[in-house]
Amino acid sequence: MRAALLLTVILVGGCTRAPSAYITQRRLDGPKPPQIMLRCRTTGLEAPVKFAWRFAAPVKQVGWNVPVDETAILVTVPEPPQLPLWAECTATGAGNVEARASRALVAPVVAAAPVAARSGELVSVRGSGFGPSRNADDGVWLVPGWGRARPLDHACKGASWSDALVSACVPPSSGGKWQVRVQAGGELAIWPTPMAVP
Amino acid sequence: MRAALFVLTWAMFMLLAPAAPLVGVSRTVATTARALVENGTLDVAGRGDAVSLPSTVVHDGRRRAETALGAALLLVPAEAMARAFAGVDPQLRLARALESGTAAAVVAFLCVLFFGALREEGLTPRAALEFTLLLAFATPLVWYARVPDGSALAALLLFVAVRAARAFAAADGKGATPTLGLALGLSLGALVIVQPTLLLAALVIVAWCGLHRHAPIRPASLVRVIGPLVAGIACVLLHRWHVGAAAEPMGDLVQGLDGLLLSTGKSIFLYAPICLLALPALAWMWRARRADAQLVLAVAAALLLAAAQLDDWHGDPTWGPRRALPLMPLAVETVALAWLARRSERRARRRATSAVALLAVAGIGVQLVGIAIAPSTYLDVATEVRLASGSPSWFGEQPSECHFIPQFSPIVGHAWLLSHLVRNDRRLDVDPPYKLLLASAPKLESVWPRLRVDWIGRDWSRAAAAAWLAALGAIAVAAALVLRRRVLR
Numbered sequence: 009m010r011a012a013l014l015l016t017v018i019l020v021g022g023c024t025r026a027p028s029a030y031i032t033q034r035r036l037d038g039p040k041p042p043q044i045m046l047r048c049r050t051t052g053l054e055a056p057v058k059f060a061w062r063f064a065a066p067v068k069q070v071g072w073n074v075p076v077d078e079t080a081i082l083v084t085v086p087e088p089p090q091l092p093l094w095a096e097c098t099a100t101g102a103g104n105v106e107a108r109a110s111r112a113l114v115a116p117v118v119a120a121a122p123v124a125a126r127s128g129e130l131v132s133v134r135g136s137g138f139g140p141s142r143n144a145d146d147g148v149w150l151v152p153g154w155g156r157a158r159p160l161d162h163a164c165k166g167a168s169w170s171d172a173l174v175s176a177c178v179p180p181s182s183g184g185k186w187q188v189r190v191q192a193g194g195e196l197a198i199w200p201t202p203m204a205v206p
Numbered sequence: 207m208r209a210a211l212f213v214l215t216w217a218m219f220m221l222l223a224p225a226a227p228l229v230g231v232s233r234t235v236a237t238t239a240r241a242l243v244e245n246g247t248l249d250v251a252g253r254g255d256a257v258s259l260p261s262t263v264v265h266d267g268r269r270r271a272e273t274a275l276g277a278a279l280l281l282v283p284a285e286a287m288a289r290a291f292a293g294v295d296p297q298l299r300l301a302r303a304l305e306s307g308t309a310a311a312v313v314a315f316l317c318v319l320f321f322g323a324l325r326e327e328g329l330t331p332r333a334a335l336e337f338t339l340l341l342a343f344a345t346p347l348v349w350y351a352r353v354p355d356g357s358a359l360a361a362l363l364l365f366v367a368v369r370a371a372r373a374f375a376a377a378d379g380k381g382a383t384p385t386l387g388l389a390l391g392l393s394l395g396a397l398v399i400v401q402p403t404l405l406l407a408a409l410v411i412v413a414w415c416g417l418h419r420h421a422p423i424r425p426a427s428l429v430r431v432i433g434p435l436v437a438g439i440a441c442v443l444l445h446r447w448h449v450g451a452a453a454e455p456m457g458d459l460v461q462g463l464d465g466l467l468l469s470t471g472k473s474i475f476l477y478a479p480i481c482l483l484a485l486p487a488l489a490w491m492w493r494a495r496r497a498d499a500q501l502v503l504a505v506a507a508a509l510l511l512a513a514a515q516l517d518d519w520h521g522d523p524t525w526g527p528r529r530a531l532p533l534m535p536l537a538v539e540t541v542a543l544a545w546l547a548r549r550s551e552r553r554a555r556r557r558a559t560s561a562v563a564l565l566a567v568a569g570i571g572v573q574l575v576g577i578a579i580a581p582s583t584y585l586d587v588a589t590e591v592r593l594a595s596g597s598p599s600w601f602g603e604q605p606s607e608c609h610f611i612p613q614f615s616p617i618v619g620h621a622w623l624l625s626h627l628v629r630n631d632r633r634l635d636v637d638p639p640y641k642l643l644l645a646s647a648p649k650l651e652s653v654w655p656r657l658r659v660d661w662i663g664r665d666w667s668r669a670a671a672a673a674w675l676a677a678l679g680a681i682a683v684a685a686a687l688v689l690r691r692r693v694l695r
Contacts, residue, residue: 036602038593045603082599115255149267154246155268189251189267196251196264 019139027052029099029107029194041087043070044113046095047080053101062096064140064171067113087113092171094140111193112137112171121188121199127177132168132175133199135158135176138148139194142169148176150203157189158182178205207331208318215317215342219310219351221678223303223662226580230523232355232448234259235274239281248275250447273449275442276400284308284354303662305354313351316343316362320535323369324542325396325404325645331693337542340562345419345534346526346571352475355524357531360401364532365539367393368505371411372498374431375418383421387430390415394431395438402442403454403516404532407508408435409611414504418497455517464515466527471609471616477526477572479565484537487544494547502536522604523585525576526618553580575620579627580637580660582674584619587653593642594648613640623661627657 020117036043048059059077063069066089070082085093096110116137125131133148146169148160160176163165167176173192183206188199208268237250244387250259251269262273273277275597295301317338324334328492344350350358370390377383394408416423445451468551473542474481491499500597513519521528545562548554588608592600601607608614626634634650641647658664663671 034603036599037589037605038602039598043599043602079486145265147267151249151251159267191264191267193257194676195265196267198252 021037027099027101027107028144028194029053029097029109031095031097031109031111033111033113039059039084041084043082043084045080045082046097048097048099049079050099050101050107053099053105053107055102056170057101060100060142062098064092064094066090067093067095079126083113085113090137092170093137093139096140099143102151109143110140112139116190116192116194116197118188118190118197122203123201124204124206127178127180127182128164130164130175130177131160131203132173133188133190134173135190135197136172137195137197138169138171138174138190140171143193147191148174148180149173149189149191149192150178150205151189152184152186158186207465207689208322210688210692211321211335211338212314213648214682214689215339215351216307216310216314217678217682217685218343219313219348220303220307221675221682222352223306223310224577224580224660225354225662226582226660227492227662228305228353229582230355231261231274231521231528232524234261234271234638235277235355236281236285237246238271238274238278239285239625240289242278242282243285250280252306252379263449263451268449268451271405272446272454273402274356274396275445276396278360279416280312280356280359281305281328281354284312299666305642306352309354309358310351312358312362313342313347313483316347316358316535317364318617319362319365319369320539323365323539325462327543327546329542329546333546335689335693337538337545339478340566340569341535343573344480344566345538346528347534348530348573349525350528350531352577353524355528356400357521357528360397360404360586361532361535363393363397364404364407364509365535367408367411368536371415371501374427375415375497376420377586378421383427384430388428388434391431391434395434395436395441399441400434402446403512403529404509405439405442405647406512406579407505407532407542407574410504410508411501414497414501418501428510428594447485456515457517457519459511459515462516463510465519466510466514466530469609470518470608470618471614472527472610474527474530474537476615476617476635477576478479478534478537479572480541481534481537482566483544483561485538490544490547491540495543502540505536506533520604523582525581526644552675567579572617575617575624578624578659579657583618583656584616585633585658586656587619587623587650590616591638591644591648599602611612611640611643613643615639623657627659687692 009089015180032047032049034045036045044199050057059079061076061081063083066086067083069076091133094110094114095113098106098108100106113135116135118133118135120134125203131179139146142162149157158179161179162176185202185204188203190197237253238248241250241253248270249268250262256262261274262269263272267312284304288304318340321334321338324337325331363385367390370386370393374386374390377386387530394411398405399410412435426600444542467473488499489501509532510530519529541562545558592598622639633656635647638647663674
């Protein structure tokens with residue numbers, strides 16, 4: 009009986025995934041201005057899934073009278089890039105269950121990060137290409153030369169995320185020298201000057 | 207004799223070492239090895255991005271390779287040595303030579319094992335040597351003996367595993383059985399670490415052993431085979447969990463199979479023409495040595511299916527079917543055994559020898575144009591032609607689609623570029639292989655300055671290049687003389 013219950017829990021738990029989405033991008037090699045094929049990948053949504061896309065102003069869809077509710081969409085971005093450049097996809101499955109994802113269409117770059125901070129302090133990292141909102145894997149990381157990296161706390165009071173500015177709190181008892189890295193949309197931006205936490 | 211063969215093949219591979227910087231997976235492998243040596247971590251952040259370091263993933267604030275662990279570990283000694291000499295080698299020429307030297311040593315070792323295997327099967331030293339040189343220089347192995355991306359290592363380990371499996375299955379349960387079982391298990395475990403997509407092939411080999419072993423399988427033997435394999439799988443899973451790797455993106459299986467078998471851009475039969483003879487050789491083997499034929503067929507099917515279903519079935523930028531490379535030793539061995547079986551019929555043997563010689567010459571020709579020019583050069587040409595065609599999005603999202611367009615075949619394209627290079631003829635718009643596809647061929651003026659022979663000594667001073675050639679040439683000639691004396695004895 010217990011085994012049957014356990015098996016049921018494993019099977020049901022294993023097959024029911026929280027709805028989530030993420031965007032993949034593939035830059036087409038060659039066209040000027042640059043073209044990017046975006047795909048909204050979802051998990052945990054029941055068919056039929058409908059997609060809605062939103063873009064930053066400089067991002068334009070390629071073609072005329074092209075469907076805008078499909079999983080893949082071809083867009084063009086200006087060259088040189090006019091920031092911000094991001095895309096957001098909202099996938100709606102059966103029962104109006106929604107999953108949303110966003111990502112910047114340029115690689116993230118850190119322009120400024122603090123050189124010192126205390127544990128628990130709210131710090132800000134400036135730059136570009138962080139994306140309009142924070143996805144599940146996005147975050148600011150404190151990376152040591154050797155050992156485990158530690159994420160900043162993005163749930164603390166005052167924490168925020170935007171394409172050009174991320175604010176989050178230094179985790180407690182994280183003394184030492186750390187390299188500040190911003191992970192956004194599966195890409196990494198590094199601030200070369202280490203941050204000291206007493 | 208085997209030492210002389212190792213030295214000969216290694217020296218010849220080193221003579222052909224490339225100058226072009228590593229690209230694709232080989233760059234990821236070398237960068238990971240360098241990170242391990244310099245920082246003691248797998249983190250390659252700051253050394254490249256997703257484009258320059260393919261098969262890497264960003265997780266927990268670090269960028270790490272997803273699959274290149276085994277190949278990177280093999281390169282660690284070379285990178286450590288390169289780091290030790292970094293002060294006297296600021297241009298990293300020694301580092302490049304050491305990286306190529308590692309790949310060359312792997313393929314040279316494979317050649318020695320292959321030669322030994324053919325001798326065990328009853329081939330004369332001369333025939334075994336000829337088939338070994340055919341494997342080394344008439345298949346894309348020669349290209350992968352210059353580039354340390356782990357493909358040659360996977361080919362070596364798969365060949366060792368297949369040989370060990372045959373010996374293990376034939377063993378009587380006493381004597382050398384424990385060693386054979388352990389050799390089989392270790393080669394399978396290492397194979398999975400070096401190339402995780404070969405897991406299916408590894409499992410097929412274990413299943414074949416279970417079906418064909420004459421003596422009963424004892425628990426101890428089973429542990430010796432399964433233990434290292436399970437350890438290898440655990441190592442891969444742990445590594446993938448550690449780096450946060452997702453499942454490899456899947457593509458279209460039929461496209462992958464078409465690409466690896468029939469396409470003009472990646473077919474194993476075009477890049478290694480000797481594989482054409484593997485088909486009739488397998489038919490002979492099916493009649494004469496059915497169990498061995500089943501093993502080769504099952505391993506080939508497992509490898510091709512696992513590779514073909516990947517989005518990255520082509521493994522670009524590279525020369526030929528990188529993911530099917532481990533099949534080359536098995537295919538050439540099958541051909542050699544079928545050739546040996548015809549020794550009693552004079553006419554049949556003469557026909558078979560002629561066919562092998564003809565395909566060997568064709569294979570050497572294909573590899574010659576492959577190693578002469580860096581593969582990324584021609585892929586860049588294909589991109590420029592696409593952009594000049596007026597429809598820049600044509601196979602823009604899937605650059606691999608150009609492998610299905612005969613006029614863009616890299617073999618033809620490399621031969622065309624090489625002919626211009628040899629004649630010093632800059633007019634690339636006069637006779638391009640893709641002329642049929644375009645109303646007017648682009649001039650490709652930006653390609654000419656980048657078009658150079660991909661040889662390590664090209665950027666060196668004349669004296670250094672001559673010394674390199676002379677030293678390696680002398681080693682190769684000395685080894686060849688030793689081999690000749692032994693073979694003719």
